[in-house]
Amino acid sequence: MKSIELKPPYLIFVGDAVENSYAKTGLGMxxxxxxxxxxxxxxxxxxxxxxxxxxxxxxxxxAGIESLIIGTAAVGGSIPDSWLDILSEAAIRGIDIxxxxxxxxxxxxxxxxxxxxxxxxxxxxxxxPKTLPVxxxxxxxxxxxxxxxxxxxxxxxxxxxxxxxDMKAAxxxxxxxxxxxxxxxxxxxxxPIDAVVGDFISGAAEILSPDNCPDHWDVIxxxxxxxxxxxxxxSMGLLVGSQPDAFIVCHEAGRxxxxxxxxxxxxxxxQVIGRTIAIGSQINKEIRCVGxxxxxxxxxNEEREAYLSALSARVGLPCVDPLKNGTRxxxxxxxxxFSF
Amino acid sequence: MKSIELKPPYLIFVGDAVENSYAKTGLGMxxxxxxxxxxxxxxxxxxxxxxxxxxxxxxxxxAGIESLIIGTAAVGGSIPDSWLDILSEAAIRGIDIxxxxxxxxxxxxxxxxxxxxxxxxxxxxxxxPKTLPVxxxxxxxxxxxxxxxxxxxxxxxxxxxxxxxDMKAAxxxxxxxxxxxxxxxxxxxxxPIDAVVGDFISGAAEILSPDNCPDHWDVIxxxxxxxxxxxxxxSMGLLVGSQPDAFIVCHEAGRxxxxxxxxxxxxxxxQVIGRTIAIGSQINKEIRCVGxxxxxxxxxNEEREAYLSALSARVGLPCVDPLKNGTRxxxxxxxxxFSF
Numbered sequence: 257m258k259s260i261e262l263k264p265p266y267l268i269f270v271g272d273a274v275e276n277s278y279a280k281t282g283l284g285m286x287x288x289x290x291x292x293x294x295x296x297x298x299x300x301x302x303x304x305x306x307x308x309x310x311x312x313x314x315x316x317x318x319a320g321i322e323s324l325i326i327g328t329a330a331v332g333g334s335i336p337d338s339w340l341d342i343l344s345e346a347a348i349r350g351i352d353i354x355x356x357x358x359x360x361x362x363x364x365x366x367x368x369x370x371x372x373x374x375x376x377x378x379x380x381x382x383x384x385p386k387t388l389p390v391x392x393x394x395x396x397x398x399x400x401x402x403x404x405x406x407x408x409x410x411x412x413x414x415x416x417x418x419x420x421x422d423m424k425a426a427x428x429x430x431x432x433x434x435x436x437x438x439x440x441x442x443x444x445x446x447x448p449i450d451a452v453v454g455d456f457i458s459g460a461a462e463i464l465s466p467d468n469c470p471d472h473w474d475v476i477x478x479x480x481x482x483x484x485x486x487x488x489x490x491s492m493g494l495l496v497g498s499q500p501d502a503f504i505v506c507h508e509a510g511r512x513x514x515x516x517x518x519x520x521x522x523x524x525x526x527q528v529i530g531r532t533i534a535i536g537s538q539i540n541k542e543i544r545c546v547g548x549x550x551x552x553x554x555x556x557n558e559e560r561e562a563y564l565s566a567l568s569a570r571v572g573l574p575c576v577d578p579l580k581n582g583t584r585x586x587x588x589x590x591x592x593x594f595s596f
Numbered sequence: 597m598k599s600i601e602l603k604p605p606y607l608i609f610v611g612d613a614v615e616n617s618y619a620k621t622g623l624g625m626x627x628x629x630x631x632x633x634x635x636x637x638x639x640x641x642x643x644x645x646x647x648x649x650x651x652x653x654x655x656x657x658x659a660g661i662e663s664l665i666i667g668t669a670a671v672g673g674s675i676p677d678s679w680l681d682i683l684s685e686a687a688i689r690g691i692d693i694x695x696x697x698x699x700x701x702x703x704x705x706x707x708x709x710x711x712x713x714x715x716x717x718x719x720x721x722x723x724x725p726k727t728l729p730v731x732x733x734x735x736x737x738x739x740x741x742x743x744x745x746x747x748x749x750x751x752x753x754x755x756x757x758x759x760x761x762d763m764k765a766a767x768x769x770x771x772x773x774x775x776x777x778x779x780x781x782x783x784x785x786x787x788p789i790d791a792v793v794g795d796f797i798s799g800a801a802e803i804l805s806p807d808n809c810p811d812h813w814d815v816i817x818x819x820x821x822x823x824x825x826x827x828x829x830x831s832m833g834l835l836v837g838s839q840p841d842a843f844i845v846c847h848e849a850g851r852x853x854x855x856x857x858x859x860x861x862x863x864x865x866x867q868v869i870g871r872t873i874a875i876g877s878q879i880n881k882e883i884r885c886v887g888x889x890x891x892x893x894x895x896x897n898e899e900r901e902a903y904l905s906a907l908s909a910r911v912g913l914p915c916v917d918p919l920k921n922g923t924r925x926x927x928x929x930x931x932x933x934f935s936f
Binding site for chain 1: 732799855879
């Protein structure tokens, strides 16, 4: 098995979190995979409510829960000692434990011992599979659409998930492909591309979107940014290995500089389109941009409509905020450009 | 310490090798760092002669040898059991053991125990330092020249070492910076960039060529190829993190396709120049190409001269085979373009 694979149904553990902002993973799971999430479990002091039925571990066993997902982050990304009673008991019940926090489950002896008793798995979604290949560049069947960004942290994962949802609603054959830890927990499978060793990044991206039916779309979560001073290697390998037919540029309205790299101006959307086509066409000459997804959370309704229509006129492509408009205009172009 | 650092002087171990082609590392050490190599040591059945004085471990201790370098590769990149008596004895004598083969020294319990007795280090040059940073893109002082290639395995390391040698002979302040295992053994320091996790590749490249005097040149060994279907991530991070002022394109005369990726035509030298400038200028707007280094081993003298002069006319840059011509024409252009 080259990708991480989680087993549903899930129990979401939110520990002692008292603010929703610490439970982003859990909230994302519920937003995008509500049907797989059967319950939530907190410590007594926790107050976060994901809107799922509260469930004890005993109830979880009875309900056939296969995986406990750690849906919250403690300060510093650790796994506090106060969580270990519950996590150990879950493992002893044969429930897989899944985490994407900084501390690795597999580095905690007590959890390793508990899991060994039943064969429960400790799945650290930050850790890529061990035996990834070097990229071959071989053309795969099926279609692929990749999210790329003018920067990090501006909605690439959200856009991909919204697109998958809208494509499925339109009767299309599509799957979200996760390349980062939160995405992997939502998708239940994927590879944390940013944790892969350089020589194997494009190979990992090839594994992530394997051969498929001719009418199938892989909707691939992007990482980093091709102009990013720190993370462009990851974006490069993901682009080359994904061999996308189409891509969407993700952007945040009003962002002028690379987040955390204040000396670097954000590339323009046109620059990102140009560079992505230049590199992507090495592997897939058909590559083209089919839209721009803009995080407009800083704009009011009127400003948003003005921004998106001006941008659309400028770049000649559908421009949407998927949170507000959905992705239908992009899907329409996709269906026009790629007929089966 | 963020880079690997070897301690000279060296004893080169060539095991039971009977053919020079298995002792490329040892031969490279002697070719480029003869003064640091004080002796050679074989097993009784070994016949490879690096031209160094034969030396027992007892003599090595007396001569103040600090490191035993494994200068040969066994079939499959392993460390055969038949080597362990000698390697253990060296470690017990307090001599560091250095290897770049596939099997890790640190995975062999007998060697770990021997080294623990004296504090000798087991240095696997394929393993990058653990705490590498994310690239900052911060402008560093001093100058940098990077080798880039139309492909892998066509002379990037050789070109960099020849350039360092010729620059030093011309009285310039220059240092070879190794980004691969053999280069690291020759330089005595460096980072195996292709083994670094994606998020830290450009950061590793920044560590590799730190701030320096204004008139100092880092001569940086390249990796992979920016058009390579498997290794472009590594080339991307090395280019962005090195923030080179200048670069040399390395090429092999007659190569038409990417080695081992027969469906991929080699990019042209002009394409490599264009893409390298496009990406490199994100970090250093001054970046320019100062020459082409061609491996002409498949050509005779007459063909070589014709090839290089035609290429030079085509690209408008000095073109040399460093093994035959040295790198002086490139250094002349470098000095003309960059005055201090």
